[in-house]
Amino acid sequence: MSSTLSDVQGFKVVGVKFNSESKGVHQLLWKQHTVRTQSQSKPADRTLFVLNVPPYCTEGSFTRMFSQYGKVRSVYFHKRPTSGPPPTSKYKLLAPVTRVIGFKVAYVVFNNASAIKKAMSAPADTVLEVSTKENKILTGVKKWQLQYNDTVVDRQALSDEIRRIMEEYDKHCEEEKAAGKEEPDEEGWVTVKSQKKKPQLEKVDELNMKKKKKKKRKQNLVNFYSFQNRQVKIDHLAQLRKKFEEDKKRISVMRAARKFRPY
Structure with missing residues (x-):
């Protein structure tokens, strides 16, 4: 890597390649995450903002690569920069979070703020490897097989999630009934009673x-x-x-x- 690309507009430029046998080197750009409002999921003093992340990078590979600068607490991928929290779903099977496809941005959250300084002082000739012998990233047919297997939902897990949703709904209905609200009939309709305002007293x-x-x-x-x-x-x-x-x-x-x- 050329020394002229070690720093671009405040971003640290570091090389990354898929594995040790790869000849092509990609560039990652990172700097400390700065926002106007503090976020619990992405604290500014312990979060590294990474640009130009290749599609083959995973949360596990990022956790392993950045562990050399400090203990990684969490890694978030987004399609574009955002200061908001990562998308989450209360029901993982019925309403799963959409996976980010293609190039993306990443937020690496460390346990200690000192890891940010170590990452920003990384040598210009640093080249990170996404896939290693100990932690391989599947490609080709094996990758598609794994993604397909992930789409198959376990019946017992799905049944448990549906049961939990129904229990929450029944609890919500009981709370509304206790509060004096009408329950829906067999067809799902709710009778709404008009609440007329009391006329004001005049002379x-x-x-x-x-x-x-x-x-x-x-x-x-x-x-x-x-x-x-x-x-x-x-x-x-x-x-x-x-x-x-x-x-x-x-x-x-x-x-x-x-x-x-x-x-």
């Missing part, structure tokens, strides 16, 4: 005054529409009379203009 005089004002406004509105309707009828009648007079004049003109007079 009798103020209440009567509001009623009188409301009645007066309504009466004014009725009178306005009645007057409007009367006015429309009067205008329409005036137009009819005007048209009648015009028709009478037109008929008189037509009679006077007739040339043929039989009598």
Whole structure:
């Protein structure tokens, strides 16, 4: 590894390869994890933030590789950097956590803060090996066989998890019943009772005054529409009379203009 790549923008650059026989060397970039808010799962003073992690790296291999700097408490893999806690599932069989596929980022949490200094002072020519003779990482057909076997769920374990879920549900229903909530019927419906707000107490005089004002406004509105309707009828009648007079004049003109007079 070139000495110019020993440090890039505050990140320590260290080589990593799959095993001792691998010729290609990959680069890992790491530095101390820094966040604005403290996290119990990723304490800033004891967590190493690692970038450019190859797909073949596992939590076990990372624990073994970084143990040379200090005792590793836990290793978390994420698809992208995040300050939040690692994803967990209460029900591992029915709702398992999705495995991170491809290149990723890692958070290595040590027991002591001194391990961070040791990791940051690693020599520039350091090359870590992911798979060793003592701790081999399966590849090829064996790897796919192992992943397939992991997808097969043990019946007894699944039955125990389902039983635990049902017990938690029954306990939740009993707590709601004790709190006065309605239980769902056979079809799963829950009757919801409306809770009407109690009317506020007002003085009798103020209440009567509001009623009188409301009645007066309504009466004014009725009178306005009645007057409007009367006015429309009067205008329409005036137009009819005007048209009648015009028709009478037109008929008189037509009679006077007739040339043929039989009598």
